Amino acid sequence: MLDGRTLAPIRLGNDAAASTATQSAETQGEGSPLHTAEEIMPITTEDTLRWLHQVAVVLHENREFLTQLDSPIGDADHGINMDRGFQAVLDKLPTVAGMDIGSILKTVGTTLVSTVGGASGPLYGTAFLRAGMVNAGKHELYEADVVDMLEAALEGIKARGKAVPGEKTMVDALSPALLAAKEAEAQHLGLSQLLRRASDAAEKGMKSTIPLLATKGRASYLGERSIGHQDPGATSSWLILKTLADTCG
C-alpha cells in the first residue's frame, strides 16, 4: 500500500486548494458507484501515519493563511497553534509506528492537548482522543469505522465546546462532513468516495461560515462584525479532512 504514494508537500493555498478539491470530485465520477478492488481497501496503520504526516505538512504550509483568517475575528494565532501542535505530532510519529490506529490517534490527541493552547488545542485534542477510543485495537479502518471515527470526533468537540451548527466554528465543517460520510456509507459508494464526499462537504461547510454571526469562541466578542469572515477552525478542519481524502482515498 505504500507504493506509489508520496510524502511530498502539497500546496493548499486558498483558491488553489478549493480548485483541487473540486477537480478531484469531478474526475472521480461523483454519483456513480465504484466497486473496483481498490474501493474495498481499508485505511491501514501506514495510511494513518501518512495522513498525519501530511496534515503536519499542510498545516505548516497554511500557517500564514489560517493565522490571517484568525486575524479579523480572533487573535491571529490559529495557524501558529495548529502548526505547533502538528509539528509536535510529527515528532511523535516514529514512536507510534507499529501501534494500532486507535493508539496512534490517542497519541495525537494527548500531544495536541499538551502542546496547543487556546480553544483549538483541547477541541482537536478531544476529537482525536475520541476518534482513537472508537478505533481501539484496530489495524484497518473500513467505511463504518471512518463514520464512527468522524462521529466520535465531532461529538467530542461538541461536548467540550458546546457549539452547535450555525455558530461559526469547526462544527460547521465537521457536521456536514459526517452527514456526507453517513450517506456515502449507506449508498455503499466505497471508502474513496466516502472520504472525498466528506472533504467536499467540509469545504462547503467552511464556506458557509462566511455569512454567519459568531456566537462561540473569541469571534463571538465581535458580534455583528464577525459576519463576512471565514472561520479559521472550520478551515483547518477542512484541511485535515481533505488531506485524509488525498492520502487515504
Ligand SMILES: Nc1ncnc2c1ncn2[C@@H]1O[C@H](COP(=O)(O)OP(=O)(O)OP(=O)(O)O)[C@@H](O)[C@H]1O
Ligand atoms: N466552543 C467552541 N466550539 C467549537 N469550536 C470552537 C469553539 N470556540 C472556538 N472554536 C474554534 O476554534 C477556532 C479558534 O482556534 P484558535 O486556535 O485560534 O484558538 P483561540 O480561540 O484563539 O483560543 P484563545 O482565545 O484561548 O487564544 C475558531 O475558529 C473556531 O472554529
Ligand SMILES: [Mg+2]
Ligand atoms: Mg485564535
